[in-house]
Amino acid sequence: MDTGILDEAYRRLHHTGPEFDGWLSNHGPMAVEALVRHGHVGRVHRWLDGYLRRLDERPRGLRPIDDWREALGDPKRAGDWLGYFERELRERPWREVLGSWWPRLLPGIAAGATHGVIRVGHAVRALLDGEAGQAGESPDRRTELGQALGYWAARWQPVPGAGPLAGRADVVDALDSLPRLPDRTGGIRDRLSRLPDVPHWSDALTAPRPARIPADAQRGLTALVHRASLDYLRFGHENPVMLVHAVTAPTAVLRTLPALDPPLWAPSLAAAWSATAAVTAVYAPAHPAGAPAVQPADPAETFARAARHGDEHVVKLADAVLDSHAATGDTRVLAAAGYAGQLI
Known part of the structure; x- marks a missing residue:
């Protein structure tokens, strides 16, 4: 560097x-x-x-x-x-x-x-x-x-209804089961304020199981970033800019873990989950689009394309999905950056 x-x-x-x-x-x-x-x-x-x-x-x-x-x-x-x-x-x-x-x-x-x-x-x-x-x-x-x-x-702004995780689901299943905000008017602050009125929102927000040990939190964050990256390919068309943050917010938390004392890792997973859940609920559509056509690329070329594109959201998403690819080996996540480049 x-x-x-x-x-x-x-x-x-x-x-x-x-x-x-x-x-x-x-x-x-x-x-x-x-x-x-x-x-x-x-x-x-x-x-x-x-x-x-x-x-x-x-x-x-x-x-x-x-x-x-x-x-x-x-x-x-x-x-x-x-x-x-x-x-x-x-x-x-x-x-x-x-x-x-x-x-x-x-x-x-x-x-x-x-x-x-x-x-x-x-x-x-x-x-x-x-x-x-x-x-x-x-x-x-x-x-x-x-x-x-x-x-x-x-x-500083909380996600309405956020708190300790208390369920039994893994974050992937919990993300799949999230309700959607019906009223899509206004910016994110307006939308977040309406989340308590969404049926079953509070239950959905606490549905994932809590991290019992620090390693659980790291695994949960890795799974959350991975699934949010794949979900961008399904839902990104609805709001290409804002849905980038469903990926980049938990990525930021995951990157910070090594600088934190381990007792802080479990609440970090809970907060990151609430952020991704909220962005998904207020911006992602209820039904996914078909798989986008994105020219495949290796990690280096994925980021190079984002750098040439120049939009800050495309650059940041490419950076995040490269982390996810390194952690999981799943090449599908790399396509999310190319899709963002098409949409933005």
Whole structure:
């Protein structure tokens, strides 16, 4: 992984805010991390040249965060949260900060249409890769983790009805049995607010069996990402952009596990499941489409096509399905990235 290019890209992006044009998420840090990781360093700055023109400046703070519970989920405090985590990560090791805040933020996994956790997952992976290459204490990578955590805190939002898993189903069967939101009007916040009115929603959301040991959580997350990737091929046509997050949100949680204490793994599975379930319920149709025609490709070419396409969602989905392919060996998941490239 090219540390220099990634850190340069982070420095360019850290003058921008976590959102733009209202509350669209800034995908820049996530996309450049994926491009660098998969060897497309030559595209990074050219891609950023275009993307940066769309972004807003970093928001200014109103006042320091004193009572974090009171400020959690208040988007007007985004600048304050960015400053808070900037200070935290100057004063404490990044793993310590992450370990303290992960269980506080996890119940609000729907934050920013799940982009809070997704951005954290990319930032943690960059730090872990840096540690392996003796560059883990890069100030730019720590800054990126702080901005990711700050965004998550500012947009903190629970999935309605989420809680501990209490059923007996595996996540694949539970995903197949999810009810669908009948009223598809409005954005994700409007749709999530209507989920409690969906018959059997609360039962469906707690249907998977809980992880009894940390390894169960890792296996459950791997299965969830795998099935969500295959489901994109069946349902992606309905909302090609938003259904990407049914895959990328649990992928981000899975990537973060190695930096977390094992007792945090089981609640991480439960939260990731709730995110994928919610995105699926409010955006996926009740009936799948026929199998799409996607030209097959190996993992390297799958990502290369996404990089050439250039859309940030296509890049991030390709990155996620490559992880799923590496974990499961199932080549079918690679087609999801090509399908997203057709649809978006």
